[in-house]
Amino acid sequence: xxxxxxxxxxxxxxxxxxxxxxxxxxxxxxxxxxxxxxxxxxxxxxxxxxxxxxxxxxxxxxxxxxxxxxxxxxxxxxxxxxxxxxxxxxxxxxxxxxxxxxxxxxxxxxxxxxxxxxxxxxxxxxxxxxxxxxxxxxxxxxxx
Amino acid sequence: xxxxxxxxxxxxxxxxxxxxxxxxxxxxxxxxxxxxxxxxxxxxxxxxxxxxxxxxxxxxxxxxxxxxxxxxxxxxxxxxxxxxxxxxxxxxxxxxxxxxxxxxxxxxxxxxxxxxxxxxxxxxxxxxxxxxxxxxxxxxxxxxxxxxxxxxxxxxxxxxxxxxxxxxxxxxxxxxxxxxxxxxxxxxxxxxxxxxxxxxxxxxxxxxxxxxxxxxxxxxxxxxxxxxxxxxxxxxxxxxxxxxxxxxxxxxxxx
Numbered sequence: 001x002x003x004x005x006x007x008x009x010x011x012x013x014x015x016x017x018x019x020x021x022x023x024x025x026x027x028x029x030x031x032x033x034x035x036x037x038x039x040x041x042x043x044x045x046x047x048x049x050x051x052x053x054x055x056x057x058x059x060x061x062x063x064x065x066x067x068x069x070x071x072x073x074x075x076x077x078x079x080x081x082x083x084x085x086x087x088x089x090x091x092x093x094x095x096x097x098x099x100x101x102x103x104x105x106x107x108x109x110x111x112x113x114x115x116x117x118x119x120x121x122x123x124x125x126x127x128x129x130x131x132x133x134x135x136x137x138x139x140x141x142x143x144x
Numbered sequence: 145x146x147x148x149x150x151x152x153x154x155x156x157x158x159x160x161x162x163x164x165x166x167x168x169x170x171x172x173x174x175x176x177x178x179x180x181x182x183x184x185x186x187x188x189x190x191x192x193x194x195x196x197x198x199x200x201x202x203x204x205x206x207x208x209x210x211x212x213x214x215x216x217x218x219x220x221x222x223x224x225x226x227x228x229x230x231x232x233x234x235x236x237x238x239x240x241x242x243x244x245x246x247x248x249x250x251x252x253x254x255x256x257x258x259x260x261x262x263x264x265x266x267x268x269x270x271x272x273x274x275x276x277x278x279x280x281x282x283x284x285x286x287x288x289x290x291x292x293x294x295x296x297x298x299x300x301x302x303x304x305x306x307x308x309x310x311x312x313x314x315x316x317x318x319x320x321x322x323x324x325x326x327x328x329x330x331x332x333x334x335x336x337x338x339x340x341x342x343x344x345x346x347x348x349x350x351x352x353x354x355x356x357x358x359x360x361x362x363x364x365x366x367x368x369x370x371x372x373x374x375x376x377x378x379x380x381x382x383x384x385x386x387x388x389x390x391x392x393x394x395x396x397x398x399x
Contacts, residue, residue, distance in 0.1 A: 013187040013190070014187075017187070017190040096182050097179055101239075117186060118186075119182060120189060121189050121190040124186075124190070
């Protein structure tokens with residue numbers, strides 16, 4: 001099956017490491033990478049540069065960094081939860097911060113999961129495997 | 145040749161108030177440091193391990209390259225734990241605290257289980273007296289116990305079973321805990337330095353880490369109205385006495 005993951009990440013090294021981690025986790029997916037919050041929303045709502053996106057389908061899961069240029073991760077999350085078509089879209093916050101106020105704020109805004117990116121790459125591959133197993137294999141989306 | 149570092153330098157004539165950054169800016173700088181420096185460390189560790197695998201796959205790995213790559217990875221991960229500790233210390237000092245009933249015995253058992261998970265091969269027995277509790281912030285009190293237990297593990301000789309006993313009692317609204325280990329101990333002459341950041345009484349080969357763990361624990365105890373003091377006998381182990389005071393009954397809706 002051909003499943004999409006949207007990765008919202010402005011650091012090219014992190015984007016590349018995430019791509020490799022998903023490949024190593026052996027998951028069947030297509031990783032779409034956008035570099036800021038505004039692009040993320042354009043992609044999800046198939047507008048702007050993504051107005052003619054071939055399959056306007058939503059990804060299986062969004063991996064969202066918090067510290068983004070233009071529109072921050074929290075604002076993206078808020079927009080996703082407010083908009084009718086993306087209200088129940090799974091969002092995994094994947095970020096550097098482990099400060100309690102960031103974690104609390106993200107769950108309050110409706111994040112499905114909050115994961116702190118580990119420095120140890122092997123730990124990161126393990127975390128990605130868990131995300132993949134849960135959101136791409138086990139999780140059944142809410143019926144419309 | 146003149147050694148430049150030894151040349152006298154005129155002191156700038158400025159008062160401390162003029163030279164100091166505002167506290168908010170200092171905090172923002174610190175937050176930036178502890179968060180943003182993690183990104184390049186991820187890059188260093190990630191691509192070092194990928195290079196390691198690539199070389200192994202293409203039969204290009206020899207003992208020297210393998211050793212060098214491992215040192216790069218260890219340094220990146222060491223720097224990451226230093227940043228974590230620094231962030232923990234600053235957030236323990238300023239974060240608003242919750243006032244909730246905290247089961248200290250449960251937290252101690254939980255922390256011990258987490259330490260055992262991190263080092264499954266290490267033999268350890270941690271005995272916790274049940275029923276110890278205090279009103280405070282569960283998240284930070286768990287961090288405090290984690291730093292104290294980590295210390296006990298760290299300074300137990302590597303081939304000897306880690307043995308820790310936690311007991312205590314309540315006196316009015318105060319709780320006294322005693323965390324007793326049977327590790328290498330420390331020289332009581334340096335007891336007051338123990339809780340200062342970056343003061344290490346042992347070298348890395350004896351298990352020392354970044355030197356922030358006990359400073360974090362002390363900071364959390366102080367924010368809970370108490371403090372930690374330690375006594376020790378070299379070669380026989382240490383006892384950490386932790387005093388905590390119940391926070392005021394739930395105010396402003398938390399707790």
